[in-house]
Amino acid sequence: MTDAVAIRGLRKVFEGRAGAVEALAAIDMTLAEGEFACILGPSGCGKSTLLNVIAGFEAPTEGSASVFGAPVSAPGPDRAVVFQEASLFPWLSVRDNVTFGPRMLGRPKDETDALARRFLDLVGLSGFEHHLPDQLSGGMKQRVGIARCLILNPRVYLMDEPFGALDAQTRMQMQELLTHVWDQARGTVLFITHDIDEAIFLADTVYVMTARPGRMRSRIAIELPRPRSIDLLTDPRFNALRADILRQIREEAIKAMAEEERARR
Amino acid sequence: MTAAVRRRAGLRELGLGLALPFVLVVIWEAAGRAGVVPQGILPAPSLVAAAWRDWAFADPGLGLNPYLGTWGETVLFSARRVFTGFVCAILIGVPMGIMIGWNRMVAGAVDPLIQSLRPIPITAWLPFAIAVFGIRDAGAVFLIALGAFFPIVVNATAGARDVPRNLIRAARMMGANERQLLLRVVLPAALPNIFTGMRLGLGIAWTAVIVAEIVAVKSGLGYVLWDAYYVGRMDVVIADMVSIGIAGFLSDRVLVAVQLRVLHWKQAVRA
């Protein structure tokens, strides 16, 4: 079976005015079809860069990314992206934001409107079809961002800290909503976060990245039963996983600080 | 604030705003009647009003006096030129600005030319316009379109250049092609800037039409303005000036009404 996502020897260097920044150094990873993978790593370690390469927003400096065997060359609706700031079109209603993708592909309006109703219902936003994005809270905007991805029926979902800007309570609601949605929609997910609990709660596998330049440090299988609920947060297995990941991340943070010290001297 | 309170506050503001002009008009009228200012240079408001009434409503008779009953057609002449030139400026300026803001190649090829022509005042183009188009409507329309074009193209460029990167990325990942990206994302995102440019452009269009009509054509508010001055009809000159002001003000209000409609999503939160 082909891997849903295959990254081979991926390296990314940004040539900036202040010199070159090596964001990613030699990343190798594969995601199986239907896998929910979370990537954890310190800020600035290249998580977004990795996701942007898979999305087709950035070209790799070396190596390659392929999705179901096809090398990535440009963005496309087979790889749906949920952004940290929802990035909805402020001039379109919630419904028209959700139907944007299929409309661009020429699907008829009555058909896409019906689909939009279904997915807005799934993310708990029925009744908000005609609202504008600026009339919604942060959590609701992200739900629209998720619905406009669901309607694409993509093979891979790429989520770049989608709940990072939300308050703790909303974030928890969104995590539950996402597991609920995923239990129905399935699909392969690459989810970036810097919240350990979030990663364990959502993922089948957690990848911990090193400090910049980013590499994969470890891959941890999360064998907790699904469907998952908030009760899981107090489960001893959950705590054991958290302790293990926390230790790895702390080591990375210390390394990153040492790196910074050395660079400054 | 309730609607009634707001309305009363609005009325009070309007009353305050009208007070100063009212006082000035009264002083002006009194000075005229007292013979302090020569009426041939600065006729009193009542004389201006009478001349204006005749200009607007009097029977033109054999048409020997051009300031009887010709106001309406005069305003229409100017307004039509402004409209035509302004629409041309939008039709050329908006797509061009979007392309400059969107595509680096286009920016490199076109922007230097626009930036080097932009500092030339619209009045400096007059001889060129007359030489190319002659004493005809086309010269005036050219001048108006040119004057309105620059603020529109510059603002459309800024709007297209500053579209948030993630909106472009979102549209691409949802499958939008280049054309859809320009029409469905870049254009709507640039519209607030485009309207700013259009309002500036419309102001310049009224300046341009007056200049063009003074020099290059024989009709419209600009032509009458200069012609009336030549024959010593300062009452008509002042009536003409006020007419230009009102026309400019009203056309701006129309544009703002269109803007509020098109950019309704910008007001959504306040509503």
Ligand SMILES: Nc1ncnc2c1ncn2[C@@H]1O[C@H](COP(=O)(O)OP(=O)(O)O)[C@@H](O)[C@H]1O
């Ligand atoms: N377009 C860019 N140009 C230059 N440097 C960039 C660019 N994008 C990201 N970087 C740099 O690459 C590194 C990784 O960035 P990013 O992938 O956004 O990190 P993360 O998402 O893990 O916080 C950072 O040091 C960042 O400053």
Ligand SMILES: [Mg+2]
């Ligand atoms: Mg990031």
